[in-house]
Amino acid sequence: MSLFPRGMRRRWWMFRPIDALVALWPAPRERKGVLVVRMDGIGDMVMFRAALEHYPDAFGVAKSEITVLGCNSWKPLADQVFPGFKVVAIDEHAFEKKWLYRLKIALMVRRQGFQVAVCDMFMRKTLTADSLVWASRAEQRIVCTPFITERTKAEYAWYLAKATRVIDTGPYPTHEGLRHFTFLQALTGTRMPPEVPAIPWRNEPPALPEGGAYVVMNFGSNEPGRRWPFAQFLDLARHCLEAGLRVVFVGARQEDFAKPAIAALDHPGVVDTIGSLKLPQLVDVLKHAACVVSNDTGPGHLAIGVGAATVLLAGGGHFGCFVPYPESIRPPRAVFLNHEMDCYHCLWRCPKRASDADAFPCVAGISVQRVWEAVRGLVSPS
Template sequence: MDIKNRNLFRITRFILLKLPTLFRFLSRLRPSRKRLLLIKTDAIGDYILFRNFIEITKRSEKYKDYRIDLLGNPIWRDIALTYDKEFLNACYFTTTRNLYEEPFKVFKLALRLFLNNYEVALQPTYTRIFITDGFAALTAAKHIIGYQGDYEGIEARHKNKTDAFYTQMLPLPPSVYFEFHRNRFFFETVLNKNITLNAPSITTFGSSKKGIAILPGAGEFKRGWEKEKFLELIRMLLQHTSQPVYLIGGPGEVQTGDYLLQNLPAGTVESFINKTSLPQMIELISNSALLIANETSAIHIAVATQTPSVCILGGGHFERFAPYPDDVNCKPVCVYEKMPCYYCNWGCIFKTEENQPFPCISSVSLEKVWESTLPLLPV
């Protein structure tokens, strides 16, 4: 947490840590309702790896008669409302990182959740954060279930207190490391049923597979392959295939996209960067013959839509989000240079310039990416 106004944060912290006690007391005065809250406020890729379990929960014997609500992140609002709305009763979207210094907004949302009278609150995210632990408690639900979790997203002094909010905390078996498997294990345990799904899936509206989509950015600049390497890769693609090549992405890819267009012959590449909604980008990936990207949500979308992909991969969350396990159909081809410091949770031990990617990314050569791309290249 990057806190600038400590006084506002103290008020928020009081709401998150102290108000649940009052809400739990008041909850004894209200009747029970068949209503369940799913809490999932992290990034787009995380939602892609989670969203199939909304339908599974709604269709489960245990919760088939429950109204299911979602507390989510506004960056993927359009995905939820386009592909998952039929399984949800209500959605609440909030940018959690902005709430630590906005106690009034925290209280307003907390009161809304409390008044919904949830019987069950589920937080399937393994790397929990302080604010969502607080919201889970403020529901005053009879059953609040989450992972024991780690300290990557929450300080120990806060986690030691918020652990007490949960009525059930699931330990994660050492054998369950891949993120999709973590979600599956959580819902298998909560629903008390075997789930056979082994990868994300999205039913899209198109059916063609044509063109090569390239997403040249990453959620954080230092996790992305250099734009100069993407430029050379695109030049090689244009020499070896007649398939259209196009750029995709959001506001974070605009600068890199402009650089690529300015250094390529006019008309050779089309850019959809910052010109599509997220559902439209999903459809673009679904209709592509090949996707090339950093380790971003686009890679998970490609798996979910059965689109071949090449993933330029660093070591921060190695094997947690990629590479995919061997039993996954149409898994991405991951290109990386493994270093002893892998699995660092992006707490890089190397000092790099502000305009340089992390060494585990910059060490991935153009030649190695091309060698992995060539066998997948559509004619």
């Protein structure tokens, strides 16, 4: 059953020779250190960061003996966000698809000779996160029970059987910020109250023209469905400008489509930074904003993590898993808005939009007036 399990994807079988090579590769005799596998996005990293601070005590090691294996997407932030820890960033997509890259990374992990390998990601992929834990061949391999579907149950069954300990952090849709501390409680055997998500960050002035208070508009997202319609961002921008606030539009090159419409606002209070900010500079801009308005994507969670007043626009695909934050860990200056529908928890398999380029109705349905009222309340609290 272990050698020839049923229900595995073709790609899993393609990578079996790598498992064999890694298993045979010599590793240091003395096992030491902790590997923390974090194959997730920027927002997930923000929510995990507070829990990581307790790992040295939980495992009885120094920070320098803990290696965080993360993603290239947040590598530029590592020095500021993870002081004292060792961070190794990889291309998680290449690891899941490219044979030679996968072999290179798996061997790198194997050769470290970790004593412990840990992964507490609930929403994860077996061929990335679980494979890396298994490749470590650490003496202790500790993972949480993942989100399992009919399609993934065979692979998860195989990998979970290879773990030395599996910790149940709660049913779907328990929030990730709570799961991390449930995992810690199980590790330590002591009560670990969940903490507000936060990341350490420098206090550098933002790379912006001098001027008055500004509101950041983060209108992009890797998933088009999670984007609040750009026309509504423009309407919100007009409210801000009329109230005497500057408006800073942020985004990567993929958001270049918005430049003509931003220019058409024709207002001295508009600042277009699309494609011009490096990730650390973006965080500086978020940190010093009077308010950040964001789709449910990495920069929105970064804004919350550095303590900025933030209005985050949430859809219902897996409502409660990542947003909104539960009241027990919601920063006082974070507001989550959503448009409730009876089809919540569709896992983003939405049949109610005309094309894949359209916003999900549960996102588009959030009114401009509601967002403006939230912004006004954060910028000018009564």
